[in-house]
Amino acid sequence: MSSAYQLALQQLCDSALPTGAFAHSLGFETYIERGGVADEGSFGVWLSAFISQQLTYSDGLAIRFLYEDADVGELDEHLSAQLLPRQIREASTKMGARLLEIGTEVFPSAELEAYRALVTTGRAAGHQTLAFAVVARSLGVPFEEALAGYLFATVTSLTQNAVRAIPLGQNSGQRLLRKAHDDVAAAVEHVRRLGRDDFGAVSPGLEISQMRHEWQRARMFMS
Amino acid sequence: MSGAVLGESRAGISPGRVSSPPAASPDLGPCPLRGAHHAAAPKSGSAASSVVPPRGELSLRIAERAGRSVAVQQFHQGALRVLRPHYLDQSGQVCYVMVNPGGAYLGADLYVVDVEVEAGASLLLTTQSATKIYRTPGSFAEQRMSIRLGEGAQLELAPDQLIAYREASYRQDTHVTVRPTSSFVMAEVITPGWSPDGVSFKYRELRLRNEIQVEGDDGAVLLALDNLLIRPPLADVTGMGFMEGYSHLGSLVVVDPRVDQALADELNRLTAEYGAYSGLSLTRTLAGTTGMFLRSLSNSTEELNRLLGACTGLLRERWYGRAPLNLRKY
Numbered sequence: 323m324s325s326a327y328q329l330a331l332q333q334l335c336d337s338a339l340p341t342g343a344f345a346h347s348l349g350f351e352t353y354i355e356r357g358g359v360a361d362e363g364s365f366g367v368w369l370s371a372f373i374s375q376q377l378t379y380s381d382g383l384a385i386r387f388l389y390e391d392a393d394v395g396e397l398d399e400h401l402s403a404q405l406l407p408r409q410i411r412e413a414s415t416k417m418g419a420r421l422l423e424i425g426t427e428v429f430p431s432a433e434l435e436a437y438r439a440l441v442t443t444g445r446a447a448g449h450q451t452l453a454f455a456v457v458a459r460s461l462g463v464p465f466e467e468a469l470a471g472y473l474f475a476t477v478t479s480l481t482q483n484a485v486r487a488i489p490l491g492q493n494s495g496q497r498l499l500r501k502a503h504d505d506v507a508a509a510v511e512h513v514r515r516l517g518r519d520d521f522g523a524v525s526p527g528l529e530i531s532q533m534r535h536e537w538q539r540a541r542m543f544m545s
Numbered sequence: 546m547s548g549a550v551l552g553e554s555r556a557g558i559s560p561g562r563v564s565s566p567p568a569a570s571p572d573l574g575p576c577p578l579r580g581a582h583h584a585a586a587p588k589s590g591s592a593a594s595s596v597v598p599p600r601g602e603l604s605l606r607i608a609e610r611a612g613r614s615v616a617v618q619q620f621h622q623g624a625l626r627v628l629r630p631h632y633l634d635q636s637g638q639v640c641y642v643m644v645n646p647g648g649a650y651l652g653a654d655l656y657v658v659d660v661e662v663e664a665g666a667s668l669l670l671t672t673q674s675a676t677k678i679y680r681t682p683g684s685f686a687e688q689r690m691s692i693r694l695g696e697g698a699q700l701e702l703a704p705d706q707l708i709a710y711r712e713a714s715y716r717q718d719t720h721v722t723v724r725p726t727s728s729f730v731m732a733e734v735i736t737p738g739w740s741p742d743g744v745s746f747k748y749r750e751l752r753l754r755n756e757i758q759v760e761g762d763d764g765a766v767l768l769a770l771d772n773l774l775i776r777p778p779l780a781d782v783t784g785m786g787f788m789e790g791y792s793h794l795g796s797l798v799v800v801d802p803r804v805d806q807a808l809a810d811e812l813n814r815l816t817a818e819y820g821a822y823s824g825l826s827l828t829r830t831l832a833g834t835t836g837m838f839l840r841s842l843s844n845s846t847e848e849l850n851r852l853l854g855a856c857t858g859l860l861r862e863r864w865y866g867r868a869p870l871n872l873r874k875y
Contacts, residue, residue, distance in 0.1 A: 358785055371786025379774075403757075403770040406838045408826045447829075519754065523774035525782075526840050527789040533824030533840070537813055 327461045330429060331468070334457060335475035339424065341417040341450065343479035347487065347543040348372070348410060349532035350480065354487060355540075362494040365484045366501060369477065371528065373505040374512070377473050379523045380404060381451045382513035385472060387521075388455040389465040394437050398446040404522035407532035409545035416544075417450035425453060431460035466510055473506045474499075487542055597653070601625030604659040607639060609666040614639040617663075625656055628673070636867055638667035638699070648674070650715065652681035656688040662727075664695035669870075672704040678713040678748070685714035685750065692719065694727035701857065703870060706734040706846050709748035713738070721757040721800075722765065725832040728801040729757070730860060732853040734846055735773075737792040745792055746777040757800055761832030768800065769828050769836045789822060791842035795849035797856055800828075803864060804835040812856050816841065819852040 337343065350368050353359035359368050380401070387397055405411035422438050433456050441448035451472070458468035478499060485495040535545060603625040606618035614637055616630065628642040643658070650656070662668045678686050694700055709715055723729050735753070737745035755771040773794075775782055782788055809827050816823040821843035828836035839856065843849050858869030 353785070358789075364785075367785050374780070375786065379772075399767050400770060402829060403767040404772065406769065406771065406826055406828065407824070408828075411829070519752070520772075520774065522770050522772040523752075524772075525787040526773070526794050526842060527785065527787045530789070530822060530824030530840050530842065533826040533838075536826065537810075 325462075327458075327463045330461045331458065331463050331471050334429070334454065334461075335471040337475065337478045337482060339421075339475075341420040341424070343417060343476075344483060345543055346413045346417070346479075346545040347483055347535075348376070348413065348480065348545055349407075349528055349535060350484060351487065351541055351543045352531035352535045352538060355538055359484075360488065362490055362498060365481075365488060365490070366498055369480065369484075369498065369502060370505050371525065372480070373473065373477065373502065373509050375523075375525045375528055377476060378509045378512050379516070379520055381476070382469055382473065382509055383516055383521045384449070384451045385455040385469050386465065386513050386516075387518075388452060389459060389468070394433075394452055394456060395440050395446050398437075398440070398449055398452055400521065401449045401451065402447045407529055407535075407545075409535055410532050411447075413545040414449045414451065415447045418448040418453045421450050421453040421457070422448055425457045429457050429461060431457070433460050466514075469513060470506055470510050473509055474502070477502045477506060483543065597655070599623060599657045600647075600654040601645065601656045603627065603643065603657070605641065605668075605670075606661045606663065607666045607668045608663040609637070613637045614662075614666040614668060616641075624654075625658070633669070633870075634867055636667070636865055638669055638701075638865075638867070640669040640671070642671055642673050643704075644673045645676070649677040649679050650681075650686035650688075651679050652686060652714075653684040654681075654686040656686075658688065658690040660691070660700070661693045662695060662698040662700050664724075665697045666695070667699040669701045669703065671702075675705045676707045678707070678709040678715040680710065680712040681714045681749075682712065685716055687716045688718070690717070690719040692721040692729070694721075694723045694729060696724045697726045697728075698724070699728040699865075700730070701861075701870075702729075702731040703857070704733060706736050706850075707751075707753075708736045709738040709751055711738070711740040711747040713748040714750040715748075716752045717754070719753075719755045721755065722760050723757065723768075723800055723834065725759060725761055725834045726802055727834070728803075728864070729799070730801075730857055731755070731796075731798045732857055733796050734849045734853070735775075735794045735796075736846055746775075746782060749776070749778055751775045755798065757798070757836060759800075759831045759834055763832075766831050768831050768834070769798070769838070771796075771798065771838065789842055791822060791844055793843050793846055793849055795821065795839075795841040795843065795853050797839040797841075797853050798836065799860065800834060800836040801864075802834045804837045809837055812837070812839065812859065815855055815859065816852060819843075819855070820845070820848045821852050823852070 359365050440446035481498050601624035602622040604620045608617045624647040630639045738748045740747035753773040757769040758765045759768045813825050821841040823841040825839040861867040
């Protein structure tokens with residue numbers, strides 16, 4: 323075993339971690355409904371945009387700021403303000419609540435307890451990204467490993483959801499994940515170079531699709 | 546504020562400015578919650594930390610006097626001023642038109658706008674023409690806007706569209722502070738720009754950032770952080786997941802205690818009637834007030850203006866019994 327945190331990080335990033343990620347498309351279901359996402363190739367285009375936009379400018383930067391000692395309460399407030407599509411904000415806090423709960427049981431730390439206390443007293447919303455970052459940091463996971471782990475875990479859940487929803491074959495899903503390695507690596511590099519003012523600069527197209535999902539008639543996913 | 550107090554609709558005389566040393570450096574602030582750009586932009590919207598004085602500066606304070614909203618403080622300097630105020634209807638709302646006599650933003654230009662609408666007053670603030678950003682070699686043009694609304698105060702911000710030309714970089718930073726009973730409406734259109742060869746998206750960077758905070762009895766809380774960053778040279782911004790094949794972007798921001806899901810549903814139905822791909826959603830509710838964001842992609846400024854006009858028209862009618870805006874006749 324190379325590092326003490328390895329197995330913990332694997333558990334935290336496992337798509338079987340019961341946070342409810344299977345219930346969220348984070349906007350791609352809107353593209354399926356409009357026909358923009360219909361097969362392996364088109365889902366790959368969406369996934370790539372999602373990684374370089376949402377996961378970079380919102381989630382990725384939030385994780386970096388937390389690792390740079392930003393106040394978790396302030397970051398939580400900024401995430402709540404920045405996630406403009408309601409379903410995305412709610413997905414984040416719904417999965418965040420589960421992760422806070424699981425983390426408290428299996429990876430307890432003073433930092434996690436402090437964040438959870440903010441949430442239970444109504445002073446923070448409890449975002450999944452921050453709960454993940456707090457746990458990973460408390461376990462001693464270096465920043466870049468934590469970030470890459472988080473990004474790829476999200477990509478894996480989304481791809482599994484797409485395999486069910488589009489639907490795609492299982493091998494398609496694996497090819498998509500392999501191709502996403504490069505996008506995740508690029509995102510990790512990009513997140514390192516961004517500044518405070520870049521936080522939350524998610525593209526209009528992704529946000530619109532996430533907003534439109536609220537009014538979509540037939541849906542498999544909560545977001 | 547260093548603004549001179551002047552009678553309404555009179556031009557200010559430029560006072561001397563003292564500039565403090567330059568704020569530390571560019572984009573990539575290493576420290577987490579304080580990017581350099583923001584460190585250089587104090588909440589007041591003053592440009593005191595800039596190396597050079599702003600190219601244009603405008604400050605306007607509106608208050609309610611005997612049923613009419615009037616400017617109680619007005620100051621401008623350099624390449625920004627306002628036209629004489631007018632009243633579009635009998636509601637007492639005052640309308641000011643911002644003018645940039647130079648007609649365009651160039652490299653390293655800084656414009657600073659500071660607007661306060663006091664309790665119970667109402668302001669409609671618009672522009673005389675499109676905001677045009679020309680080439681900004683090696684630097685960027687910038688507008689910093691600071692808006693403060695008192696209890697029951699209303700502001701409708703309806704600038705003309707933004708056009709960024711070839712090799713232009715532009716930053717617009719808007720800080721809005723509302724009280725729980727304030728009403729804030731802002732509609733904006735961004736075009737894909739223009740270049741001599743007719744190809745769009747030839748500008749270098751557009752960065753438009755709106756921070757809206759609600760100041761309640763327990764202090765201020767960030768309600769919305771609306772950040773738009775378009776950098777055409779870095780990646781294809783035209784396709785799926787970004788501009789979705791469209792060229793123009795419209796946005797509407799409403800913060801008002803009367804914003805609720807029923808209104809969102811209604812506006813969402815309204816947007817479907819226009820030639821645009823739109824989405825709309827509510828922020829969380831803080832201290833009794835809620836924000837609503839509408840984003841629309843289209844291929845035409847006119848279509849977006851019609852869509853945004855229909856939405857603001859509905860709000861004007863519903864909340865104040867006012868007619869829809871028809872600014873072009875003035």
